Amino acid sequence: MGVIPSRGGTVSIDTPTFQSTEPATGEVIDSFLDMTSDEVNATVDRARIAATWWADLGWDARRERLLGWKALLARRADQLAWLVHREGGKPVEDALLEIALSIEHLTWAAKNAEKVLGERRVKPSLLTMNQSARLSYEPFGVVGVIGPWNYPVFTPVGSVGYALAAGNAVVFKPSEYTTAVGQWMVESFAQVVPEQPVLQIVTGRGGTGAALCAAGVDKISFTGSTATGRKVMAAAAQTLTPVLLELGGKDACLVDADADLDKAVDAALFGAMGNAGQTCVAVERVYAHEAIFDEFLDKLAARARMLEPGSHPTSSYGPMTVAAQIHIIREHVQHAIECGGRVIVGGDEAVGERVVHPIVLADVPENCPAVTDESFGPVVIVNRMRDLNDGVDKANASQYGLGASLFGSDRTALAAAARRLRTGMVSINSWVMYAGVPALPWGGVGNSGFGRIHGPDGLHEFARSKGVVRERFTSPLVLTSFSRRPDTGALVSKALVALHGRRTWRS
Ligand code: NAD
Numbered sequence: 295m296g297v298i299p300s301r302g303g304t305v306s307i308d309t310p311t312f313q314s315t316e317p318a319t320g321e322v323i324d325s326f327l328d329m330t331s332d333e334v335n336a337t338v339d340r341a342r343i344a345a346t347w348w349a350d351l352g353w354d355a356r357r358e359r360l361l362g363w364k365a366l367l368a369r370r371a372d373q374l375a376w377l378v379h380r381e382g383g384k385p386v387e388d389a390l391l392e393i394a395l396s397i398e399h400l401t402w403a404a405k406n407a408e409k410v411l412g413e414r415r416v417k418p419s420l421l422t423m424n425q426s427a428r429l430s431y432e433p434f435g436v437v438g439v440i441g442p443w444n445y446p447v448f449t450p451v452g453s454v455g456y457a458l459a460a461g462n463a464v465v466f467k468p469s470e471y472t473t474a475v476g477q478w479m480v481e482s483f484a485q486v487v488p489e490q491p492v493l494q495i496v497t498g499r500g501g502t503g504a505a506l507c508a509a510g511v512d513k514i515s516f517t518g519s520t521a522t523g524r525k526v527m528a529a530a531a532q533t534l535t536p537v538l539l540e541l542g543g544k545d546a547c548l549v550d551a552d553a554d555l556d557k558a559v560d561a562a563l564f565g566a567m568g569n570a571g572q573t574c575v576a577v578e579r580v581y582a583h584e585a586i587f588d589e590f591l592d593k594l595a596a597r598a599r600m601l602e603p604g605s606h607p608t609s610s611y612g613p614m615t616v617a618a619q620i621h622i623i624r625e626h627v628q629h630a631i632e633c634g635g636r637v638i639v640g641g642d643e644a645v646g647e648r649v650v651h652p653i654v655l656a657d658v659p660e661n662c663p664a665v666t667d668e669s670f671g672p673v674v675i676v677n678r679m680r681d682l683n684d685g686v687d688k689a690n691a692s693q694y695g696l697g698a699s700l701f702g703s704d705r706t707a708l709a710a711a712a713r714r715l716r717t718g719m720v721s722i723n724s725w726v727m728y729a730g731v732p733a734l735p736w737g738g739v740g741n742s743g744f745g746r747i748h749g750p751d752g753l754h755e756f757a758r759s760k761g762v763v764r765e766r767f768t769s770p771l772v773l774t775s776f777s778r779r780p781d782t783g784a785l786v787s788k789a790l791v792a793l794h795g796r797r798t799w800r801s
Contacts, residue, residue, distance in 0.1 A: 309333065312499060314473050317383035317613045317648065318605030326473045326497040334496050334505040337465055341436040341511075344490035345463035349433050353408035360404035360459055362486040364397050371397075374447065374478060381474050382446060383605065383612030384569050389447075395730055396451040399748060402732030407459035410750045411757050420793060421786075424769040431757035433461030434536075438511035440503045440526070442518045443615055444572040446472035447479065448729075452736060452747035453515035453538070453756075454479075454493065460756035462513075463492045467506050469518075470499045471615055504529060511535065513756065520668075520694075520741045538745030538755055540737060542668040543574045543696030546689035547725070548711065549590055550682055550702030551583040557723065558701035559593045565699065565725035566674035567601060567652050570611045572619070574742075575697040575719070575726055578669055581679040581688055591638060591656055591676050598639045598652040603672070605649075611672065613648040623650055623671035630655050630664035630675070638676070660688065668694070682711045690716045695739035699725045718742070 310328045315321060327333070348356065367374065371393045378389035411431035418425045437457040441450040446468060454464050468476025473495075480495040487493070496502055500522070507514055507529040516526045517540040530537045547565060549558045565577035582590040601610040614620055624645045631637060635658030644651035653673040658665055665675055679685035682702070689698055697719040700708050712720040718738045719728045728734050735746035746752055771785060772778050779785075 312470060314381055314471065316380050317615050317617075323381055323474050324477075326470075326477070328498040329496050329502045329505070331505040331508070334465075334502060334509050337494050337496050338436055338438075338506075338509040338511055340491050341463040341465050341494055344492045344494075345433070345435045347490045348458070348463055348487075348492045349461045353412065356459065356461065357404045357407065359487050360400060360455070363483050364400040364404065366482055366486060367393065367397055367400070370482065374475070377478055378446060378472075378475055379607055379612075381472050382443060382615050385609055385612060386607045388569060388611075392445055392448045396448045396455075398730065399448075399451055399732050400455040402749075403455045403459035403753065406733075406750070407461075407753055410753045411460055418763070421771075421773070421789065422763070424765055424767050425763040426766050428762045428764075430760050430762070431460070431754070432760055433757055434512035435462060436511045437462045437464050437513045437515060437756060438506045438509065439464055439466045440506060440514070440516045440518065441466065441468050441472075441476065443469035443471035444569065444574070446475040449517050449540070450476070450479065452540075452752065453517070456747060456752040457513075457515065457756040458493065460753050462756055463490075463494075465494050465496055465506060465509075465511065467496045467498065467503050470497075473497050507535070508532070514538070515745075515747070515755075516540065520743075523743060538737075538747070539743035540574070540745070540747065541696075541741060541743035542670075542694060543576070543738060543742050544578050544666070544668055544692050544694045545575050545697045545699070545717075546579040546581060546685070546692075547577040547699045548679065548682060548685040548689060548701065549580060549582040549586065550685075550700070550704070550707070551585040552703040553583075553586070553701035554703075554723075555586060555590055555593055559590065559597055561699065561701070561723075561725040562674070563594060563597050563601075567598065567603075567611055567672040570603065570614055570650065571672040571674075572615060572670055573726075575729075576670070577674060577699065577725060579665060579689070580674060580676045581685040582676060583685075584678050584680060587676075587678050591654075594674075594676065595638045595654055598654050601652050603649050603651060614650060614671065617648065619670055620645060620648075620650065623653075623669055623673060626662075626664040626667070626669045626671075627653055627655070627673060630658045630662050633659045633662045635659070635662065635664070635675070640673075660691065666692065682707055683714075686711050686714045690714070693741040696742035697721065697726065697728070697738075716740070718746070 311325045314323045375389035379386045413430040439453045483493045515538040520541040523539045523541045636656045638654040640653035656676045695717045699721045733749045735751040736748040737746040
């Protein structure tokens with residue numbers, strides 16, 4: 295129990311607390327309230343008032359505020375990167391990269407919100423020529439954003455930034471493992487928008503997230519594991535609250551026979567091991583063409599052996615942020631070996647107390663958990679493909695479908711493979727670069743979730759469309775009246791044949 299001040303606070307002094315600690319040392323960073331339903335509900339009530347104020351500000355004023363926030367984030371990026379490093383364990387440079395991408399998205403959302411969501415006229419049809427028609431996109435009101443710990447800036451900004459740009463107030467529940475970063479973000483926003491609590495934080499563990507789902511928010515944007523996503527959707531079903539689910543993945547990287555192997559190795563290695571593999575779009579499976587399989591594997595292994603994980607700010611990657619994940623990694627590796635998979639680098643002994651050293655396994659049967667389930671660690675499986683088609687079939691034989699990467703030289707073949715992949719995102723001859731193009735959507739299919747953040751789709755996700763028609767003049771053919779002309783039916787029939795009776799199509 296504790297007495298911790300809270301912004302706008304209506305928290306009870308009996309509210310339990312939890313601590314956020316450095317993964318590397320266990321040192322306490324800060325204590326936070328493990329908020330109950332009452333506190334979450336009170337926060338959502340405050341957000342409702344702020345939502346009206348924020349929506350009434352209009353596009354220009356909101357854009358200026360959001361651009362002011364991104365400028366502040368850019369000026370203080372070093373400070374934030376250091377906090378991300380301390381609380382999550384990733385190297386400072388990786389944290390900076392995450393912040394840079396987040397700022398790009400915030401800027402794009404702020405600058406494009408009116409263009410994408412602004413009210414506009416649309417054409418009526420010939421039968422409704424007397425109507426003027428307008429389409430608008432209204433904010434939902436209060437959006438609840440629940441975030442994970444692996445990208446504690448980039449992931450929430452994809453929802454928070456786009457939801458704010460669309461005119462919503464946001465109540466943000468960061469992961470209990472990265473609450474200090476979440477609090478930093480919310481406090482920095484309040485410096486730019488001090489008038490109303492447009493962006494608020496609720497701190498806590500899973501129970502606080504569940505309370506937010508039940509607090510009457512108008513939309514829930516959840517990023518986290520598939521298992522928790524199911525619970526969030528079940529909770530949202532009670533109130534028919536719309537949900538956006540950004541969940542786990544088991545991304546594949548396909549390396550064709552004509553690929554630039556050094557480039558493919560470099561990208562696949564960073565995609566697999568960067569951030570200790572704790573990336574939803576991490577390269578967890580590689581399918582390399584039989585013709586270059588051995589060469590690719592040798593090069594990958596040599597580079598993997600050179601990595602130096604640890605808790606130094608400039609280590610290749612950091613310790614596992616959440617200790618519990620280590621058991622899953624160990625299980626996957628042991629099972630893969632029992633199934634006949636070959637250990638190329640690392641193996642069971644690479645799984646330490648907190649730091650997991652690089653693990654490369656090859657020829658692991660496709661039905662092993664290490665191939666089918668998310669490992670979320672610095673482990674990569676390298677299996678063979680006969681050709682790109684075979685690789686796509688293997689990549690697609692997954693419960694997940696988040697991202698994928700392709701390496702090769704034949705642009706036509708790569709484009710065809712990209713179309714066939716059952717994923718939300720594909721990167722050709724690079725890893726994850728779609729994340730750096732703010733106009734592109736981000737999201738998955740299957741157990742990777744549904745709905746999209748980023749780009750125009752990401753703005754539409756946080757607004758509801760509304761259609762309005764206004765009669766400009768009385769139509770000679772009134773359709774919706776009991777006193778319509780007796781020959782209305784005959785006229786409509788003739789009009790239908792004239793307008794739609796031809797089989798050919800002309801625009
Ligand atoms: P998690 O599901 O354990 O937790 C995510 C968030 O949900 C946390 O804030 C947690 O407190 C909260 N939560 C827990 N129980 C809840 C409940 N019953 N109701 C509401 N909220 C609840 O996930 P994690 O371990 O924090 O994150 C790792 C997972 O997130 C991985 O599977 C990863 O692939 C996925 N992820 C996906 C994306 C994406 O964009 N698709 C991005 C980052 C991470």
